Amino acid sequence: MTIQDARGLAMTGADAAAADGFETALDEFQCYVGNPVGTIEGVLEARPDFAMGHLLRGYLYASSLEGPALAEAGKALDRLQALPVDAREAQHRQALDAVVSGAYERAALSWEALLVDHPRDIVALQIAHLFDFLRGDARNLRDRIARRLHAWTPADPGYHAVVGMHAFGLEEMGEYDRAEERGREAVALNRRDGWGYHAVAHVLEMRNQPEEGIRWLSSTSAHWAQDSFFDIHNWWHLALYHLELDQIDEVMRLYDGPIRGERSAVAIDLIDGAAMLWRLMLRGHDVGDRWQELADAWTAMIDDGVYAFNDVHALMAFVGVGDQARIDRQLASLRRSADGDGDISNRAMAREVGIPVAEALVAFGRGRYQDVIDRLQALRPIAHRFGGSHAQRDLLDLTLIEAARRAGARNLLAALASERNISRPRSPLAQRYTAAARA
Numbered sequence: 303m304t305i306q307d308a309r310g311l312a313m314t315g316a317d318a319a320a321a322d323g324f325e326t327a328l329d330e331f332q333c334y335v336g337n338p339v340g341t342i343e344g345v346l347e348a349r350p351d352f353a354m355g356h357l358l359r360g361y362l363y364a365s366s367l368e369g370p371a372l373a374e375a376g377k378a379l380d381r382l383q384a385l386p387v388d389a390r391e392a393q394h395r396q397a398l399d400a401v402v403s404g405a406y407e408r409a410a411l412s413w414e415a416l417l418v419d420h421p422r423d424i425v426a427l428q429i430a431h432l433f434d435f436l437r438g439d440a441r442n443l444r445d446r447i448a449r450r451l452h453a454w455t456p457a458d459p460g461y462h463a464v465v466g467m468h469a470f471g472l473e474e475m476g477e478y479d480r481a482e483e484r485g486r487e488a489v490a491l492n493r494r495d496g497w498g499y500h501a502v503a504h505v506l507e508m509r510n511q512p513e514e515g516i517r518w519l520s521s522t523s524a525h526w527a528q529d530s531f532f533d534i535h536n537w538w539h540l541a542l543y544h545l546e547l548d549q550i551d552e553v554m555r556l557y558d559g560p561i562r563g564e565r566s567a568v569a570i571d572l573i574d575g576a577a578m579l580w581r582l583m584l585r586g587h588d589v590g591d592r593w594q595e596l597a598d599a600w601t602a603m604i605d606d607g608v609y610a611f612n613d614v615h616a617l618m619a620f621v622g623v624g625d626q627a628r629i630d631r632q633l634a635s636l637r638r639s640a641d642g643d644g645d646i647s648n649r650a651m652a653r654e655v656g657i658p659v660a661e662a663l664v665a666f667g668r669g670r671y672q673d674v675i676d677r678l679q680a681l682r683p684i685a686h687r688f689g690g691s692h693a694q695r696d697l698l699d700l701t702l703i704e705a706a707r708r709a710g711a712r713n714l715l716a717a718l719a720s721e722r723n724i725s726r727p728r729s730p731l732a733q734r735y736t737a738a739a740r741a
């Protein structure tokens with residue numbers, strides 16, 4: 303008898319115990335808790351021919367976009383080449399092959415073709431959602447989920463994750479009211495759904511409601527912070543609200559505590575560290591020796607050349623410590639990524655966005671503010687192409703407006719302050735920029 307997953311999809315090479323373990327790993331992945339890699343590896347030890355197990359393992363590694371993890375994803379792909387698979391699993395294998403090759407657009411097309419035929423394939427849906435995020439594809443963050451909703455009911459296992467992903471996609475498309483409703487629905491369905499809390503956190507960030515944001519994340523942290531591998535990013539969002547309110551002591555407390563206290567060496571966590579210190583630096587705050595620790599952690603990935611969004615955040619730390627050798631090495635790595643052609647996604651990301659952003663950050667560090675303005679002005683319409691969220695890429699807007707202030711570019715400062723005050727009507731920082739433009 304063919305074993306099926308909890309949504310009715312056949313799984314080659316599984317037995318009942320493997321199917322159970324697979325659901326446990328999926329549940330962890332969907333909530334961003336526990337250790338889904340460890341769980342699926344335990345399943346594969348007992349059942350080494352379980353194709354969806356290898357696929358999930360490969361995707362989990364690949365989604366970190368770090369060099370050594372991508373090599374592990376490549377090993378999962380090698381293992382799959384020798385295993386029997388059905389037509390759906392063969393489509394997954396093709397998508398994993400594209401991801402391991404760095405061809406994320408090609409992978410996204412494979413997942414979409416698969417999802418048209420198998421809209422209840424939650425593995426394809428979640429991994430495609432993550433790569434839509436990593437590619438800055440806001441429309442698909444929302445609509446790749448919307449195209450699947452016809453096949454789901456609230457009784458289906460993992461439905462909360464579908465709702466939570468829809469919430470985040472709605473938020474990135476600017477539909478804040480519907481996004482908030484869906485995010486709250488996701489966490490009501492499963493109170494451990496870390497992505498659902500995060501979607502609502504983004505809504506409150508984009509609506510410039512920092513007090514509400516603090517209430518939201520503080521009152522629910524017992525659910526999203528415990529045993530989570532996504533908690534640092536939600537702590538970062540909490541710190542971002544405090545920053546907006548000029549509560550710098552609280553920002554530092556969160557930075558030294560849950561954000562960097564455990565010295566995570568994972569790229570997504572290092573991004574949060576760099577993104578917060580850079581914002582503090584822009585506001586003129588002394589961050590002490592915090593850049594040093596962060597720069598040292600980033601150095602392990604300096605030559606990876608996997609993802610320009612990572613490289614740019616690493617560069618912030620190297621600019622933060624003023625280490626010219628590491629700045630040059632990171633720039634060289636980005637330029638290597640941008641070389642050549644073919645469908646490796648990071649080539650375009652590095653060439654179109656990564657390098658100009660990196661050059662702007664280096665220029666900022668050297669006090670060449672007009673250079674910063676020239677580079678970042680040209681980038682504004684296309685910055686989303688190297689991925690991340692609107693809230694993360696706000697760092698570019700903040701760098702631009704501060705460069706305008708420091709360059710004495712009064713008319714530009716007035717224009718950018720006007721823009722910022724309209725999108726963030728309760729922002730003390732935006733009001734300070736308006737005052738500076740008038741001074």
Ligand SMILES: [Fe+2]
Nearest residue numbers: 500535691693
């Ligand atoms: Fe976020």
